[in-house]
Amino acid sequence: MPHVIVKLWPGKSEQQKAELAAAITKEVMKTLGSGEASVSVAMEEISARDWAEKVYKPDIQQKPEQIYKKPGYDLSDL
Incomplete structure:
Protein backbone atom coordinates (compact mmCIF):
# COMPACT_ATOMS: atom_id res chain seq x y z
CA MET A 1 0.00 0.00 0.00
CA ILE A 46 -2.95 4.73 -23.62
CA SER A 47 -3.06 6.09 -27.16
CA ALA A 48 -4.67 9.48 -27.76
CA ARG A 49 -7.19 7.71 -29.98
CA ASP A 50 -8.30 5.48 -27.07
CA TRP A 51 -8.03 8.07 -24.27
CA ALA A 52 -11.72 9.03 -24.11
CA GLU A 53 -13.00 5.45 -24.00
CA LYS A 54 -10.29 3.88 -21.85
CA VAL A 55 -9.49 6.72 -19.43
CA TYR A 56 -11.68 9.83 -19.55
CA LYS A 57 -15.11 8.20 -19.49
CA PRO A 58 -14.48 5.31 -17.05
CA ASP A 59 -11.90 6.91 -14.73
CA ILE A 60 -12.74 10.62 -14.74
CA GLN A 61 -16.27 11.21 -15.97
CA GLN A 62 -17.87 8.24 -14.21
CA LYS A 63 -15.94 8.58 -10.92
CA PRO A 64 -15.86 12.31 -10.11
CA GLU A 65 -15.81 11.59 -6.37
CA GLN A 66 -12.39 9.95 -6.78
CA ILE A 67 -10.76 12.86 -8.63
CA TYR A 68 -8.60 15.11 -6.45
CA LYS A 69 -7.05 17.02 -9.34
CA LYS A 70 -9.47 17.57 -12.23
CA PRO A 71 -8.29 17.99 -15.81
CA GLY A 72 -8.54 21.55 -17.04
CA TYR A 73 -7.99 23.10 -13.60
CA ASP A 74 -4.89 24.29 -11.80
CA LEU A 75 -4.43 23.02 -8.25
CA SER A 76 -4.98 26.58 -7.03
CA ASP A 77 -8.50 26.45 -8.55
CA LEU A 78 -9.58 23.55 -6.33
Missing part, protein backbone atom coordinates in the same frame (compact mmCIF):
# COMPACT_ATOMS: atom_id res chain seq x y z
CA PRO A 2 -0.24 2.29 -1.88
CA HIS A 3 -0.13 1.39 -5.55
CA VAL A 4 -0.26 4.32 -7.99
CA ILE A 5 -1.18 3.88 -11.65
CA VAL A 6 -0.24 6.67 -14.04
CA LYS A 7 -2.07 6.56 -17.36
CA LEU A 8 -0.36 8.59 -20.05
CA TRP A 9 0.00 8.93 -23.78
CA PRO A 10 2.87 6.99 -25.37
CA GLY A 11 6.06 8.83 -26.21
CA LYS A 12 7.66 9.52 -22.85
CA SER A 13 11.13 8.06 -22.44
CA GLU A 14 11.98 5.33 -19.96
CA GLN A 15 14.08 7.93 -18.15
CA GLN A 16 11.09 10.29 -17.84
CA LYS A 17 8.87 7.51 -16.56
CA ALA A 18 11.52 6.39 -14.05
CA GLU A 19 11.93 9.97 -12.81
CA LEU A 20 8.17 10.37 -12.44
CA ALA A 21 7.92 7.07 -10.54
CA ALA A 22 10.72 8.19 -8.21
CA ALA A 23 9.05 11.57 -7.61
CA ILE A 24 5.68 9.95 -6.93
CA THR A 25 7.29 7.44 -4.57
CA LYS A 26 9.09 10.19 -2.66
CA GLU A 27 5.92 12.26 -2.30
CA VAL A 28 3.81 9.26 -1.23
CA MET A 29 6.39 8.44 1.43
CA LYS A 30 6.44 12.04 2.67
CA THR A 31 2.69 12.67 2.56
CA LEU A 32 1.32 9.31 3.70
CA GLY A 33 4.21 8.17 5.86
CA SER A 34 4.66 5.01 3.81
CA GLY A 35 7.96 3.16 3.62
CA GLU A 36 9.61 2.97 0.21
CA ALA A 37 9.22 -0.80 0.09
CA SER A 38 5.44 -0.47 0.38
CA VAL A 39 5.00 1.93 -2.56
CA SER A 40 4.57 0.72 -6.13
CA VAL A 41 4.08 2.83 -9.26
CA ALA A 42 2.90 1.58 -12.66
CA MET A 43 2.80 3.38 -16.00
CA GLU A 44 0.03 2.49 -18.44
CA GLU A 45 0.36 3.97 -21.91
Whole structure:
Protein backbone atom coordinates (compact mmCIF):
# COMPACT_ATOMS: atom_id res chain seq x y z
CA MET A 1 0.00 0.00 0.00
CA PRO A 2 -0.24 2.29 -1.88
CA HIS A 3 -0.13 1.39 -5.55
CA VAL A 4 -0.26 4.32 -7.99
CA ILE A 5 -1.18 3.88 -11.65
CA VAL A 6 -0.24 6.67 -14.04
CA LYS A 7 -2.07 6.56 -17.36
CA LEU A 8 -0.36 8.59 -20.05
CA TRP A 9 0.00 8.93 -23.78
CA PRO A 10 2.87 6.99 -25.37
CA GLY A 11 6.06 8.83 -26.21
CA LYS A 12 7.66 9.52 -22.85
CA SER A 13 11.13 8.06 -22.44
CA GLU A 14 11.98 5.33 -19.96
CA GLN A 15 14.08 7.93 -18.15
CA GLN A 16 11.09 10.29 -17.84
CA LYS A 17 8.87 7.51 -16.56
CA ALA A 18 11.52 6.39 -14.05
CA GLU A 19 11.93 9.97 -12.81
CA LEU A 20 8.17 10.37 -12.44
CA ALA A 21 7.92 7.07 -10.54
CA ALA A 22 10.72 8.19 -8.21
CA ALA A 23 9.05 11.57 -7.61
CA ILE A 24 5.68 9.95 -6.93
CA THR A 25 7.29 7.44 -4.57
CA LYS A 26 9.09 10.19 -2.66
CA GLU A 27 5.92 12.26 -2.30
CA VAL A 28 3.81 9.26 -1.23
CA MET A 29 6.39 8.44 1.43
CA LYS A 30 6.44 12.04 2.67
CA THR A 31 2.69 12.67 2.56
CA LEU A 32 1.32 9.31 3.70
CA GLY A 33 4.21 8.17 5.86
CA SER A 34 4.66 5.01 3.81
CA GLY A 35 7.96 3.16 3.62
CA GLU A 36 9.61 2.97 0.21
CA ALA A 37 9.22 -0.80 0.09
CA SER A 38 5.44 -0.47 0.38
CA VAL A 39 5.00 1.93 -2.56
CA SER A 40 4.57 0.72 -6.13
CA VAL A 41 4.08 2.83 -9.26
CA ALA A 42 2.90 1.58 -12.66
CA MET A 43 2.80 3.38 -16.00
CA GLU A 44 0.03 2.49 -18.44
CA GLU A 45 0.36 3.97 -21.91
CA ILE A 46 -2.95 4.73 -23.62
CA SER A 47 -3.06 6.09 -27.16
CA ALA A 48 -4.67 9.48 -27.76
CA ARG A 49 -7.19 7.71 -29.98
CA ASP A 50 -8.30 5.48 -27.07
CA TRP A 51 -8.03 8.07 -24.27
CA ALA A 52 -11.72 9.03 -24.11
CA GLU A 53 -13.00 5.45 -24.00
CA LYS A 54 -10.29 3.88 -21.85
CA VAL A 55 -9.49 6.72 -19.43
CA TYR A 56 -11.68 9.83 -19.55
CA LYS A 57 -15.11 8.20 -19.49
CA PRO A 58 -14.48 5.31 -17.05
CA ASP A 59 -11.90 6.91 -14.73
CA ILE A 60 -12.74 10.62 -14.74
CA GLN A 61 -16.27 11.21 -15.97
CA GLN A 62 -17.87 8.24 -14.21
CA LYS A 63 -15.94 8.58 -10.92
CA PRO A 64 -15.86 12.31 -10.11
CA GLU A 65 -15.81 11.59 -6.37
CA GLN A 66 -12.39 9.95 -6.78
CA ILE A 67 -10.76 12.86 -8.63
CA TYR A 68 -8.60 15.11 -6.45
CA LYS A 69 -7.05 17.02 -9.34
CA LYS A 70 -9.47 17.57 -12.23
CA PRO A 71 -8.29 17.99 -15.81
CA GLY A 72 -8.54 21.55 -17.04
CA TYR A 73 -7.99 23.10 -13.60
CA ASP A 74 -4.89 24.29 -11.80
CA LEU A 75 -4.43 23.02 -8.25
CA SER A 76 -4.98 26.58 -7.03
CA ASP A 77 -8.50 26.45 -8.55
CA LEU A 78 -9.58 23.55 -6.33
